[in-house]
Structure formats: structure tokens, C-alpha cells
Amino acid sequence: MDIRESLKKLPSVERVLEDERIRARTGRLSRRGVIRLVRDRIDALREEVRSGAAEPPAEADEALGRIVGETVAEIDSIGGGRLRTVINATGVVLHTNLGRARLGRRAVEAISTAAARCTDLEIDLADGRRASRHRRVARLLRLLTGAGDALVVNNNAAAVLLAVDTLARSGAVAVSRGELVEIGGSFRLPEILGSAAGRVMEVGTTNRTHLGDYEKAIDDGATLLLKVHTSNYRVVGYTSEVPLGDLTALGARRGVPVMYDQGSGILFPLEEEGIEGEESIVPIIERGVDLLSCSADKVLGGPQAGLLLGRGDLIERMRANHLSRALRVDKLTLAGLEQALVHYWRGEFDELPSLGMILLPADGLRRRCEALAAELRSSAGAGARIDVEAGESSIGGGSFPSNPLPTALVKVTLQAGGPERLAQSLRRADPAVLVRVKGDAIYIDLRTVTEEEQPFLLERLAEGIGSHRGRK
Ligand SMILES: *Cc1c(COP(=O)(O)O)cnc(C)c1O
Numbered sequence: 001m002d003i004r005e006s007l008k009k010l011p012s013v014e015r016v017l018e019d020e021r022i023r024a025r026t027g028r029l030s031r032r033g034v035i036r037l038v039r040d041r042i043d044a045l046r047e048e049v050r051s052g053a054a055e056p057p058a059e060a061d062e063a064l065g066r067i068v069g070e071t072v073a074e075i076d077s078i079g080g081g082r083l084r085t086v087i088n089a090t091g092v093v094l095h096t097n098l099g100r101a102r103l104g105r106r107a108v109e110a111i112s113t114a115a116a117r118c119t120d121l122e123i124d125l126a127d128g129r130r131a132s133r134h135r136r137v138a139r140l141l142r143l144l145t146g147a148g149d150a151l152v153v154n155n156n157a158a159a160v161l162l163a164v165d166t167l168a169r170s171g172a173v174a175v176s177r178g179e180l181v182e183i184g185g186s187f188r189l190p191e192i193l194g195s196a197a198g199r200v201m202e203v204g205t206t207n208r209t210h211l212g213d214y215e216k217a218i219d220d221g222a223t224l225l226l227k228v229h230t231s232n233y234r235v236v237g238y239t240s241e242v243p244l245g246d247l248t249a250l251g252a253r254r255g256v257p258v259m260y261d262q263g264s265g266i267l268f269p270l271e272e273e274g275i276e277g278e279e280s281i282v283p284i285i286e287r288g289v290d291l292l293s294c295s296a297d298k299v300l301g302g303p304q305a306g307l308l309l310g311r312g313d314l315i316e317r318m319r320a321n322h323l324s325r326a327l328r329v330d331k332l333t334l335a336g337l338e339q340a341l342v343h344y345w346r347g348e349f350d351e352l353p354s355l356g357m358i359l360l361p362a363d364g365l366r367r368r369c370e371a372l373a374a375e376l377r378s379s380a381g382a383g384a385r386i387d388v389e390a391g392e393s394s395i396g397g398g399s400f401p402s403n404p405l406p407t408a409l410v411k412v413t414l415q416a417g418g419p420e421r422l423a424q425s426l427r428r429a430d431p432a433v434l435v436r437v438k439g440d441a442i443y444i445d446l447r448t449v450t451e452e453e454q455p456f457l458l459e460r461l462a463e464g465i466g467s468h469r470g471r472k
Helices: 003-007 013-018 020-026 031-051 060-078 105-116 135-145 156-168 189-196 211-219 244-254 281-286 312-320 331-346 353-359 362-383 418-427 454-471
Strands: 086-088 092-094 149-153 173-176 200-203 224-228 258-263 291-295 306-310 385-396 405-413 432-434 436-438 441-445
Touching: 003 031, 013 020, 013 031, 013 060, 020 031, 020 060, 031 060, 086 454, 092 353, 105 331, 135 149, 135 281, 135 306, 135 331, 149 156, 149 312, 149 331, 156 173, 156 189, 156 224, 156 258, 156 291, 156 306, 156 312, 173 189, 173 211, 189 200, 200 211, 211 224, 211 244, 224 244, 244 258, 258 281, 281 291, 281 306, 306 312, 362 385, 362 405, 362 441, 362 454, 385 441, 418 432, 418 436, 418 441, 418 454, 432 454
Parallel strands: 086 432, 092 385, 173 200, 173 224, 224 258, 258 291
Antiparallel strands: 149 306, 291 306, 385 405, 405 441, 436 441
């Protein structure tokens, strides 16, 4: 049939709205919103027919049925009013797409109180005067890190933006070519620097940068020396970078501030637990860096925020920058962050779930895997082969790329096509389950699954493996 003829078979918006299946659902829904959904579906089908991407409808009834079906699916997908819960069986602890760090019970309570009640966010109840919303977290950060002062903004990207805008807007920032990177999905350093600095001076080459390169940049007008922890990649081979200590000494001698974008925000001495490869914040500050920035929702284990730690006068200048108002954190973030920092202050490390997951030893994980494997073998029957093997988890969030954590994995081996199908049905479950797929198997890493989540995981897996068998 001629395409113009079949386009005439598309229903009008009114015709779709009269359909019983739509009317049964729309009761008190926003009429404007439903009309918009219907119109978008009709427009999309028209485009798809025109471009040949969709089969032209042969009859008006068929076209109506398709539009109604798609509209109903859209309406139903909006209903929940919440993000879908995901059981993270990937072993990536700080999974950016899954929201990075998990907060502990007390941080969640603090956030929910701040959300539902009025609080002394910006008032000093002792004298009734206006107070800074940052006062509590800034004090904790000073005490925990030894920094002169601290400022909290929306995320680490905002922290870098604010620092560079404050210290290099009417000057220049010098950064090593080897550190001009994209980190953690869409944090593109060159673009952020380009938008905030008067000038960006790229020093050195991709693989080698020397102290003299920074010195020359200062001669040419650099007002900020920025060093970036290239979290998610490493240049190997013939390389050299300037140690932070040498850079801070140069900055101090020439009166130019040195900033280090550390990234992952490590406040816990992980190297003492045998997890090496990234330095924690405190020794970096002790070595005299003028400013350090990091995320609060990576290894630190708080809500999404960016921390700026360093010299009091520099923090004060950033606070006075009008941009800091635009990058200001909300009360929920501050409530959650304060509680996470209080856990560090009190040494309550077991109240920080993501940190706990990073620290889980492989032998305990292997025991949990053996138990899960045994349960799966008995409940899922002979549809799949189930083994436990050694593997690696990763901290994620762009941290510790070359320092995987030893772990144990439950391996479910299936027939061709089975792993993808099973992974898909697990993703569509509620709560959804995310696993690793490789070759002819799916892999489950219990490092990132809590004890409370494990029964759901078992149920979904048993169901998924069972129905996979039924289909073949
Ligand atoms: C993750 C990371 C960023 C981006 O931080 P966000 O909090 O996601 O904005 C910037 N720099 C480094 C070194 C990082 O590791």
C-alpha cells in the first residue's frame, strides 16, 4: 500500500483518548500529560512509517491498537514515582550508573529528617542569628583532614570549576598534557578548564612532564598549578610525572597555589588493609598542597558532593565567588554528608556500607558464594551448570583502575544465547538484578550484594534459570 494511504489510517488524538483501555487508566492523571503522550506516539509512528523503520499499518484498527498499546505501556512506566531498585551483583562497588556510594542507616535517617522537617540549616539557635550551612561539615573536614578550611559543592566537577574560576579566571591554569583526561563519564577536564580559566597552559607531553615545564608556565603567567589524579587510566612505559611534593615546593617558592584533584576521597587508610594504588587525603594535605578536591560519593561513602579542602584564604576566596552560590549543596546532601563524616570521626567504619564492601575479604565471599551455589543447584535444577570460581571485583567510580580486589564468583553456565537472555530477564525483574555476562556464563559477585538482598537475588536467579530451561 502507498505510504500516504497508510498514514491516513493513523488515529486522531481524540480517537485514542476515547479508547476503553486508555480511559480505564487515565482517571485522575494529568489530561495535558496524557494528550502529550498520545500525540508523541502518533508522531513517532508516522515518522517510523515514513522512514521505513516501521511496518505501515494495514487497517485503522491496527494503527489504533498499536498507538493504544504503546501509550498504555508509557503510562504504566510512569506510575511508580520512584527509581527502580537494583541488586548490584556486578562487583563494581561504586558503580556510577547505579548511584555510586550506598549510605548507611543513620545517614539515610538524617536525610529523611532534613527532608520532612524544618532544621537549623542556616540559623544559630544559640543567638538566633544567620549561620553558614557549611559550618558543621567544614568543622568535621578540618578535624579529620588537617586542612585549613573546607567548602562543599555539588560534585567534584563543580569543585574543580569553582577553584579554577576563582584562581585562574583572570590568569591561567597550568596542567600536564598527560592529565587532560575524561574521567568517570563526562567529566572532561579540558572543557571544564576551558570554560573557567582565562587561559589553559598545557605543559609537558602526554607521557612526560618535568618540573621545569611548570616553572616555565609560571614565568608565562600561570596563577594556578593543577595536578589531576588520572583515576581511570595510566600511561605506562617511558613516562615521568612531577611528584606532588616537588610541585608544592615550587608553588610555595614562587607564590602560586597548587591544587590536586584527588578524585576518590579516601579518608580511611586503605593501604593498611592491603589495598594500594591510591593515596588517602590526609598525607596529601600534610605534604603542603594548597587545595585538594574530591568527590564525596566515591570511596568516602557519602552522598553526591564535591569537597574542596585547603588553605583558609583560598577557600574564603572561593566562598566569595558568586559561582559558589550556583554550585551550592542542598540540605539533604549536607545532612547525609555530615552523618558520614561523623562516622569517620567516631571510627564507626561499619556504618559506611560501600567502604565495608571494599574491605570484604575474599575468603568470606567464597563461603557466601558456595552457599548460594548450593541453593541454586537445588532450586534451579539441572538447567544450568553452577560453579564457584576466583575472580576480581573493582572499586569503581574511576578509582583504583589497576588494583582489582580478589573475590569469589558464582558462575552460571548456560547454552548459547542463554546468558544474554537471563541477564535481560534479571534486569527486568523488580528489584532488578545486574550481573556480569561473559562468554557462555553469567557471573555473580556477592561483594556488592548485602545479606538482606541475597534472598531476592536467589529467588530471581532460580526463577530466571528455571524459565530459561523451559524456553529452550
Ligand atoms: C570522579 C572524578 C571526577 C569527577 O567527580 P564528580 O564528583 O563525578 O563530579 C573528577 N576528577 C577526578 C580525579 C575523579 O576521579
